[in-house]
Amino acid sequence: MSLAADVLDAARARGVMIATAESCTGGLIVAALTEVPGSSDAVDRGFITYSNSAKQDMLGVRPDTLQAHGAVSEEVAMEMAAGALRQSAAGIAVSVTGIAGPGGSEHKPEGRVCFGIAQPFGTRTETVEFGAIGRHRVRAATVEHALQLLMDGLRRG
Template identity: 55%
Template sequence: MFPRSLVQMAELLLGDCRDARLNIVTAESCTGGLIAGLLTEIPGSSDVFERGFVTYSNESKRDCLGVPGDLIADFGAVSEPVARAMAEGAINNSRAQISVSVTGVAGPGGGTSLKPVGLVHFGAARRGAKIIHEAQRFGDLGREEIRIKSVEFALEMLRRMI
């Protein structure tokens, strides 16, 4: 289902979290639960993976994660402020210590000149620490490739939060 390289990255992440006694929560939009799916593909992940939120709609970002509606209205769902708020909301609505959020334009449609297909914003949080943000412009590689690259980048961000 997932490329072997991603499974190996996830296994390393889970092991590092296990060693550090950290639990993970995900807040996913354009990846639609792929990060959570990858982590739970690995036997024994339940001692590290706490929960995942798939918040595809703007309403679900508000309802499940507490993302302020004015952030979405002012900056759009695909933005740094929303990615940061999603990461924070995932921590606040779980028992996990680290989170990652993903919101972007996977295509094939939906892109604009300011927010083209392949633009993905990531947030990561750790309880008691500063929320970090990064944006990636993967380009119009096709929906599946953008989503897989987003999963890979999210795993890298989680490793940095350990």
């Protein structure tokens, strides 16, 4: 069985729906979940918020947060995850914002992805440096890590 299927089973066991808030993955996380037959009873929605204005409009990310920290930051990942939870019927939401490449900078290198995981009792964030392994690989690794964060959150909560 796949990690996505395991996440869905864990969500069903907890009686919660899942939401995603995705920037650098462009919907690949929710696509991995909905690839599994019968996922409609555990997936509520996915927000694809590639632009800063989409992050603000759809998820309520504050312009001040974007200005102070930039889109690729744990602060923005936190607001994205919390916004996805607030704007959905989900009991858990995962967010991702990062630099899949090519490109990046000294301060925000290619392969840096910030994650958020929100549940009614709080939101956690973390940053993973996947490195300059190529756009496709960064995005694939981000999906796997996001699914694992969902699994961990569903087991803990």
